[in-house]
Amino acid sequence: MTDRAPHTDPSHTPRRLFSRTSWPEARFLADVLRTETVGGGLLLLGAVIALIWANSPWGSSYEALGDWVPWSGGKALHLDLNLAAWAADGLLAIFFFVVGLELKREFVAGELRDPRRAALPVIAAVGGMALPALIYVAVSLAAGGDGLQGWAIPTATDIAFALAVLALIGSHLPQGLRAFLLTLAVVDDLLAITVIAVFYTDDFSPLPLLAALAPIAIFGLLVQRRRTWWWALIPLAATAWALMHASGVHATVAGVLLGFTVPVLRGRDGDGHGLAEHLEHRWRPVSAGLAVPVFAFFAAGVSLRGADLGAIVTDPIVVGVVAGLVLGKAVGIFGSTFLLARFTRARLDEDITWTDLLGVALLAGIGFTVSLLIGELAFGAGSAADANVKAAVLAGSVISALLAAVVLVRRNAAYRRIAEAERVDADRDGVPDVYQRGDG
Structure with a gap:
């Protein structure tokens, strides 16, 4: 396998996969990567603390903390939730609000606005x-x-977890490949939200769901008119969340719908980025630095004290989750991309190899936040099956990260020189020259 695709006459060059994005998109991507990388580190820290605490002699206090109900009087409103449930249903709504903003931006002004560029991450x-x-x-x-x-x-x-690992083992991968991982995860989140809303909704009540549309509509009306009054938007968002929760649909769906209402483009002529990017910039640190790490802390604390490890390893749930994350993700992403290239006669960008794609496909097997959330919805928080799901998700994510490291560490050194060359800015105008040559 060669390190670069052979050079061809530009007039006859087939469509390139993972080609470089525009300079504004590259800058936005760099900001997202920095925030999500830090958030991934905090997520990992929260998960490690939870695992240590849950398996320590004080493990019962960890369980008691997660089971504590701060507002027992909220039963009439379906809000008598323990701390673990508040983390999963409440804090993750912030995470999904940011996902909604990101999805809206990608479809209106990002990589997914162009059907030709969107085809690759969507199919993958x-x-x-x-x-x-x-x-x-x-x-x-x-x-x-x-x-x-x-x-x-x-x-x-x-x-967040995948980008944190990528920052450690593949910091100099081509920008097009890193953009692919981010866009892939955005589409993945959209599909996961759909799965949660359709397949994991119990005790559905249509009236609260219909009522939730009212605060969402008012929220949308205000943001469309650029009325960003926090004292109005936050209560509206909280009301929409509470009504969505009461309807039986997972409350985090409210976060996505609220994000969808925010306008993306700025100005009458639609140039530049507007409120969606502003709110995403403001709320992404809250999501990555607080919401997701706290959820990870309450969700990852599986206790293995006195457990039958042999029974856990051979549990079909564990085998299915680990095999799905490690093999299914890698083969599904790599295989679908290979087939797309084969049937459309597209080629990888000249700076990218199939080995790089394999490494990123393995990295996508890191499934944590949403996987743990679906596990709780499927089997019930605190159940024996849910504990095995946590162990399986942790094991599958670690194995995927290690395999990705084996593939990408060797490639990272080769790309270091390329990354240094692309940062050259001879005319000192603040834009790397590689984005001014007509190929960006």
Whole structure:
């Protein structure tokens, strides 16, 4: 396998996959990567603390903290939730609000606005979700069919965790490949939100759901008119969240819908970026630095004290989740991209190899936040099956990260020189010259 695709006459060059994005998009991507990388580190820290605490002699205090109900009087409003549930249903709504903003921006002004560029991450995301689900279902059916409701657990990619690992092992990968991972995760999140809303909604009540549309509509009206009054928007968002929660639909869906209402483009002529990017810049640190790490702290604390490790390792749920994350994600993403290139006669960008894509496909097997959330929805928080799901998600994510490291560390050194060359700015105008040559 060569390090670069052969040079061809530009007039006859086929469409390139993972080509460089525009300079404004590259700057935005760099900001997102920095925030998500820090957030991934905090997520990992929260998960490690939870694991240590849950398996220490003081493990019972960890369980008691998660089970504590701060507002027992909220039963009438379905808000008598313990801290762990508040982290999963409440704080993750901030995470999904940022996802909604990101999705809106990608479809209006980002990589997904161009159908030709959008085809790759969309097809890769679908392949990277379908194959893990099929593997899980096959393992479950072979074992008798128990646990089939967890089919969606290995389908999600945790972008914060994946980018944190990428920053450590592949900091000099080409920008087009890093953009692909981010866009892939955005599409992955959209599909995961759809799966949660459609397949993991119990005790559905239509009236609260219809009522939730009113505060969402008012929120949308205000932001469309650039009325960013926090004293109005935050209560409206909280009301929409509470009504969504009461409807039986997972409350985090409210965050996505609120994000969808925010305008993306600025100005009458639609140039530049507007309120969506502003709010994303403001709320992403809250999501990555607080909401996701706190959720990870309450969700990752699986206790293995006195557990039968042999029974856990051979549990079909564990086997299906680990196989789905490690094999399903990698083969699904790599295979769908390869087939797209084969049938469209597209080629990889000249600075990218199939080995690089394999490393990123393995990295997408890091499924944490949404995988743990789906596990709780599928089997019930605190159940024996949920504990095994946590162990499986942790194991599958670690294995995927290690395999990705094996592939990408060797490539990272080669790309270091390329990255240094691309940062050259001979005319000192603040824009790297590589984005001014007509190929960016």
